[in-house]
Amino acid sequence: MKKYNFNAGPSILPREVIEETAKAVLDLNGIGLSLLEISHRSKDFQAVIDEAVALFKELLDIPEGYSVLFLGGGASMQFCMVPYNFLDKKAAYLNTGTWANKALKEAKNFGEALEVASSKDKTYSYIPKDYVIPTDADYFHITTNNTIYGTEIRKDIDCPVPLIADMSSDIFSRPVDVSKYACIYGGAQKNLAPSGVTFVIVKNDALGKVSRTIPTMLDYRTHVEGGSMFNTPPVLPIYAAMQTLRWIKAQGGVKEMQRRAEERAALLYGEIDSNPLFRGTAATDDRSFMNIDFVMADEYKELEADFMAYAQSKGMVGIKGHRSIGGFRASCYNALPLEAVQALVDCMRSFKNNL
Numbered sequence: 280m281k282k283y284n285f286n287a288g289p290s291i292l293p294r295e296v297i298e299e300t301a302k303a304v305l306d307l308n309g310i311g312l313s314l315l316e317i318s319h320r321s322k323d324f325q326a327v328i329d330e331a332v333a334l335f336k337e338l339l340d341i342p343e344g345y346s347v348l349f350l351g352g353g354a355s356m357q358f359c360m361v362p363y364n365f366l367d368k369k370a371a372y373l374n375t376g377t378w379a380n381k382a383l384k385e386a387k388n389f390g391e392a393l394e395v396a397s398s399k400d401k402t403y404s405y406i407p408k409d410y411v412i413p414t415d416a417d418y419f420h421i422t423t424n425n426t427i428y429g430t431e432i433r434k435d436i437d438c439p440v441p442l443i444a445d446m447s448s449d450i451f452s453r454p455v456d457v458s459k460y461a462c463i464y465g466g467a468q469k470n471l472a473p474s475g476v477t478f479v480i481v482k483n484d485a486l487g488k489v490s491r492t493i494p495t496m497l498d499y500r501t502h503v504e505g506g507s508m509f510n511t512p513p514v515l516p517i518y519a520a521m522q523t524l525r526w527i528k529a530q531g532g533v534k535e536m537q538r539r540a541e542e543r544a545a546l547l548y549g550e551i552d553s554n555p556l557f558r559g560t561a562a563t564d565d566r567s568f569m570n571i572d573f574v575m576a577d578e579y580k581e582l583e584a585d586f587m588a589y590a591q592s593k594g595m596v597g598i599k600g601h602r603s604i605g606g607f608r609a610s611c612y613n614a615l616p617l618e619a620v621q622a623l624v625d626c627m628r629s630f631k632n633n634l
């Protein structure tokens with residue numbers, strides 16, 4: 280049976296990316312050696328990382344003066360690297376979900392970390408709007424897509440202090456005005472590559488402004504200077520990321536990714552809103568295009584397990600909602616074809632019609 284992959288992360292990648300990566304694992308560029316058994320400093324691998332960096336810059340139209348890094352440790356490591364490198368006295372955080380909250384918690388180890396607003400009061404189902412960013416903060420941290428709660432900030436906000444964003448689950452799903460940010464980071468395993476690599480886009484002249492000593496490996500400057508080669512970088516996920524970036528470019532770039540994301544979201548939210556069995560959990564204005572959360576309407580609550588079993592029997596994979604809100608979550612990342620969303624929508628309709 281055909282499987283439709285709605286996994287939240289690690290998650291769907293373009294088939295071509297998996298095939299090209301598999302080929303490189305067997306024999307990279309016909310050199311007679313695997314990608315896995317050559318030096319990261321060899322010219323064959325240097326060409327891979329160079330192309331990945333160049334495609335990042337091209338696809339996101341990254342201005343001069345920024346570096347693109349590929350590091351280990353996941354987005355979770357960035358929760359401490361960001362305050363290590365940027366928090367001198369005080370930082371401001373927008374608390375929009377589990378990941379945002381973890382980032383905030385980590386920052387508190389480094390100085391004053393102010394929660395300017397939180398949507399925890401309503402199970403993180405919306406993005407707070409009325410908040411004031413203190414102008415004496417060293418930076419303001421946001422999570423642009425809340426992977427668990429299905430809310431998203433799709434606008435590059437104006438910010439009076441350096442803006443830092445966790446874009447783990449929506450990078451490359453829309454054009455981003457990188458010039459508005461001092462730093463953008465994310466784990467690759469949602470929309471870019473297999474797990475194991477973390478991307479960081481950092482404004483070079485925003486670095487070096489804190490008074491503390493930073494351990495070498497946690498200092499962004501180490502990796503800017505070393506071209507992500509201070510230590511051995513995660514070569515396999517970087518290779519796959521490079522292939523994904525080639526794929527995005529061939530499909531028409533981030534504008535096309537945005538068009539597809541809008542199309543998928545309109546189709547699925549349309550069904551959620553019109554099918555009496557279901558209801559969305561996120562505030563309509565703040566709905567994510569990447570992670571679409573829904574539950575059974577109150578009067579049909581007891582049908583949740585039945586719908587799950589039915590959807591699974593039709594090939595839907597990974598639609599179980601996160602344990603913190605239950606119900607369903609359809610992650611609709613760049614590589615997910617519209618056809619998969621149509622199959623889920625058909626499932627929701629036929630389940631209702633068969634009642």
Ligand SMILES: *Cc1c(COP(=O)(O)O)cnc(C)c1O
Nearest residue numbers: 353354355378426445447448466
């Ligand atoms: C998955 C996720 C993380 C955690 O990423 P790791 O690479 O597992 O550390 C952080 N932030 C967001 C928004 C995520 O979706």
